[in-house]
Amino acid sequence: GIQVEQSPPDLILQEGANSTLRCNFSDSVNNLQWFHQNPWGQLINLFYIPSGTKQNGRLSATTVATERYSLLYISSSQTTDSGVYFCAVKNSGGSNYKLTFGKGTLLTVNP
Amino acid sequence: DTGVSQNPRHKITKRGQNVTFRCDPISEHNRLYWYRQTLGQGPEFLTYFQNEAQLEKSRLLSDRFSAERPKGSFSTLEIQRTEQGDSAMYLCASSTPPSWDEQFFGPGTRLTVL
Numbered sequence: 001g002i003q004v005e006q007s008p009p010d011l012i013l014q015e016g017a018n019s020t021l022r023c024n025f026s027d028s029v030n031n032l033q034w035f036h037q038n039p040w041g042q043l044i045n046l047f048y049i050p051s052g053t054k055q056n057g058r059l060s061a062t063t064v065a066t067e068r069y070s071l072l073y074i075s076s077s078q079t080t081d082s083g084v085y086f087c088a089v090k091n092s093g094g095s096n097y098k099l100t101f102g103k104g105t106l107l108t109v110n111p
Numbered sequence: 112d113t114g115v116s117q118n119p120r121h122k123i124t125k126r127g128q129n130v131t132f133r134c135d136p137i138s139e140h141n142r143l144y145w146y147r148q149t150l151g152q153g154p155e156f157l158t159y160f161q162n163e164a165q166l167e168k169s170r171l172l173s174d175r176f177s178a179e180r181p182k183g184s185f186s187t188l189e190i191q192r193t194e195q196g197d198s199a200m201y202l203c204a205s206s207t208p209p210s211w212d213e214q215f216f217g218p219g220t221r222l223t224v225l
Binding site for chain 1: 142144151153159166167169200202212213216218219221
């Protein structure tokens with residue numbers, strides 16, 4: 001099946017810093033989602049971005065499907081941004097409904 | 112605007128007992144998914160429903176696991192004869208046209224098997 005690799009696995013920032021999280025995938029995809037998992041375990045939708053670039057406030061994301069990667073940018077980080085960020089993809093050639101997740105990036109933003 | 116809801120939020124049980132979880136998808140979402148997440152890992156797909164039909168089951172879903180969606184609305188996931196290895200967060204998600212691809216997740220049920 002499709003492989004999803006996220007980097008870095010851990011990231012520690014000071015409040016106000018910027019960061020870039022990366023997601024590489026091993027096959028063609030027709031869906032890519034970024035999630036933020038809060039300390040209570042809730043997965044919060046950040047972006048649905050199978051291709052192109054989107055922005056939402058301090059967050060933006062870019063997916064280059066032909067090169068099999070996606071980037072999540074967080075600017076002016078805040079302590080509330082802390083948590084695990086997951087990338088999840090749906091393989092174009094495989095199951096047309098299941099998402100395959102990476103292992104996540106654990107982000108800690110210190111005050 | 113209510114999201115996906117799951118009950119209970121936490122369940123502690125003894126090995127060998129049966130447990131049942133419930134998921135209520137976003138209203139009118141006709142696709143419903145179950146995932147399982149263990150510590151330090153991303154969620155893994157378990158099963159998927161299109162309305163009341165269960166269309167796919169992962170190999171992770173052993174014979175002790177059964178899922179239903181009898182009227183195409185809420186779904187239940189039952190684990191029989193629980194084992195310590197079943198301890199995990201069980202997540203439910205739903206989606207609908209026109210963007211069937213974007214899945215929205217519930218808060219999860221955290222299962223601890225003693």
